[in-house]
Amino acid sequence: MTATLSGKTYLNLIGGDWKDINGGNMLEDHNPADHGEVVGLFPMATLEDTKTAIDAAHSALSAWRKTPAPARGAILDKASQIISTRLDEIAKTLTLEEGKTFAEARGEVMRARDIFKYYSGEGWHANGQVLPTSVNDELLYTRHEPLGVVSIITPWNFPIAIPAWKIAPALIYGDTVIFKPAEDAPLTALMLVEALVEAGLPPGVINFLTGDGALIGTEMASNPLVNGVSFTGSHTVGAQVYQNAIKNMARVQLEMGGKNALVILKDADLNLSVDLAMRGGFGLTGQACTATSRVIVEKEIADAFVTALTTATKNLVVGNGLESGVQMGPLVNRDQLQTSQSYIELGKQEGAKLLIGGEVDEQHGYFAQATIFDYVNPNMRIAQEEIFGPVISVIRAKDLNDAIEKTNAISFGLSAGVVTNNLKNAFAFANQVDAGVIKINEPTTGVALNAPFGGFKNSSANTFKEQGQAAMDFYTRTKTIYVNHG
Ligand code: NAD
Numbered sequence: 001m002t003a004t005l006s007g008k009t010y011l012n013l014i015g016g017d018w019k020d021i022n023g024g025n026m027l028e029d030h031n032p033a034d035h036g037e038v039v040g041l042f043p044m045a046t047l048e049d050t051k052t053a054i055d056a057a058h059s060a061l062s063a064w065r066k067t068p069a070p071a072r073g074a075i076l077d078k079a080s081q082i083i084s085t086r087l088d089e090i091a092k093t094l095t096l097e098e099g100k101t102f103a104e105a106r107g108e109v110m111r112a113r114d115i116f117k118y119y120s121g122e123g124w125h126a127n128g129q130v131l132p133t134s135v136n137d138e139l140l141y142t143r144h145e146p147l148g149v150v151s152i153i154t155p156w157n158f159p160i161a162i163p164a165w166k167i168a169p170a171l172i173y174g175d176t177v178i179f180k181p182a183e184d185a186p187l188t189a190l191m192l193v194e195a196l197v198e199a200g201l202p203p204g205v206i207n208f209l210t211g212d213g214a215l216i217g218t219e220m221a222s223n224p225l226v227n228g229v230s231f232t233g234s235h236t237v238g239a240q241v242y243q244n245a246i247k248n249m250a251r252v253q254l255e256m257g258g259k260n261a262l263v264i265l266k267d268a269d270l271n272l273s274v275d276l277a278m279r280g281g282f283g284l285t286g287q288a289c290t291a292t293s294r295v296i297v298e299k300e301i302a303d304a305f306v307t308a309l310t311t312a313t314k315n316l317v318v319g320n321g322l323e324s325g326v327q328m329g330p331l332v333n334r335d336q337l338q339t340s341q342s343y344i345e346l347g348k349q350e351g352a353k354l355l356i357g358g359e360v361d362e363q364h365g366y367f368a369q370a371t372i373f374d375y376v377n378p379n380m381r382i383a384q385e386e387i388f389g390p391v392i393s394v395i396r397a398k399d400l401n402d403a404i405e406k407t408n409a410i411s412f413g414l415s416a417g418v419v420t421n422n423l424k425n426a427f428a429f430a431n432q433v434d435a436g437v438i439k440i441n442e443p444t445t446g447v448a449l450n451a452p453f454g455g456f457k458n459s460s461a462n463t464f465k466e467q468g469q470a471a472m473d474f475y476t477r478t479k480t481i482y483v484n485h486g
Helices: 047-066 069-085 087-098 102-122 161-172 186-198 213-222 235-246 270-286 299-314 334-350 400-408 423-432 468-475
Strands: 004-006 012-014 017-019 026-031 034-043 138-146 149-153 176-180 206-208 228-232 251-255 260-264 292-298 353-356 371-374 391-397 415-419 437-440 476-484
Touching: 012 047, 026 087, 026 186, 034 087, 034 186, 047 138, 047 149, 047 176, 047 206, 047 213, 069 087, 069 102, 069 161, 069 186, 087 102, 087 186, 102 161, 149 161, 149 213, 161 176, 161 186, 161 228, 161 468, 176 213, 186 206, 213 228, 213 235, 228 235, 228 468, 235 251, 260 270, 260 400, 270 292, 270 299, 270 391, 270 415, 292 299, 292 400, 299 353, 299 371, 299 391, 334 353, 334 371, 334 391, 391 400, 400 423, 415 423, 423 437, 468 476
Parallel strands: 149 176, 149 228, 176 206, 228 251, 260 292, 260 415, 292 391, 371 391, 415 437
Antiparallel strands: 012 017, 012 206, 026 034, 138 476, 353 371
16 A cells, blocks of 8 residues: 555555545645645544554564664665655655745755664664773673664654654664654655655654644653654643653754844845845744744844845845746644734734735735834834744834843844954854854754754754754663673
8 A cells, every 4th residue: 555545535544454544534734836736645644643653663562672783774775765766755845835935945855854864874883882891890881772762743843854853863863753744734744754664764753643632742741651742733632741751751953933033233244144144034934943033123224224135125035936047935824824824913003113024915825025124123013923924023222231131032043144254253153142053154054964953942942953963862771781701
């Protein structure tokens, strides 16, 4: 049996079998650029299905953890090659169900391919340390053993890259997985699972469930057979996941929202500043956890910057991400569109000055104009709360210290950037800003696949970092072994 039941009807994967579960009760996956179009129909997994999937992951654990890590890596490498072969097809699907432009989608699928390639090599890397010892004839060493059964719960905004950066390390370090993608973009996620199955992943090592996030996700976090939960999504849901996982003392990794600032100092290159604000604020339709939603500008160059940013925004082409020339796609669904719309209304009521944009159009798709507010007060709700849409709030600052203070005056701490040619100021910013990712003369969005990633404050549970070798800390547990051979 394959992942497709018929036409656009897809299946779930439990214990190695693609299953048509829950008697045909289906989740509809829509195209946000044309909401009449159904991209796919997916099963609504039940509580029983979820428990069966967790049992399957538990049963598969003992053989998978004994599989030599290089052999696990070979499967990841093969999956990377399959993703590469299907690159354009997966990218097109991603645009169809999530809305980002085809170029953005292609970049994301390439990232997933590279993540699997990177972690395939991890199978050959050192696992543990040999330590000095004060006892004669003693060998003292550590080894990293698999954490066990891991639940992976992901959002819709990076429907293949985020699953890849959680699933690839889980598998290479010997864990088995229950994976639940977001309701709005399950087909791209299914293609990732298909690549792993085709690459030879044994039955039960990955299980794939779709449906009601609260129902499936609650069981995935609270089931006693689950040893770890890696979640990316909103702070509200992340807090519930934490509460559920902690009951069994399961290990938790939560990466959540952001309200990221790009600071522009008076010596900054104006063209670069505008380019970074546009890429960070309107790239991916503002639907990135690291998106620039606040631009904090030193007062001396604020007028020139705002004029140049408004001019550039006027030329931004908004539309269906599959059409050539389109630079910004739609919001993912009606809820996201309405959230952006309500924050735009709020910004006006709060007294911020609307420079451009502000209109939405949901006749065919969920389209919003790129929007800029000026003279935003840092205490306004539009400057404090995550909007997750193409809305930039410009905040004027007196000097560097004032800019740093304003950057830090929020409950989130994911990413922050500064544009400057002054090294001293750049390092002052890097050292004093309370965020997990700092960018100097780069957009607040975009991260390296081999570097630790994660936020501070309410952007994260502040437990374990994701990506690169830092992922090993979450997906393994360390055993210390004393051998007296005297
Ligand atoms: P969301 O919190 O609504 O959903 C995330 C996932 O949780 C989905 O798969 C959903 O089905 C599932 N879920 C829903 N209720 C659940 C429950 N009670 N228990 C367990 N799981 C449940 O988030 P979203 O709207 O899909 O994504 C947008 C959010 O994700 C934004 O806040 C964004 O900042 C954040 N995000 C963070 C990062 C990061 O790395 N920090 C990256 C991307 C997105």
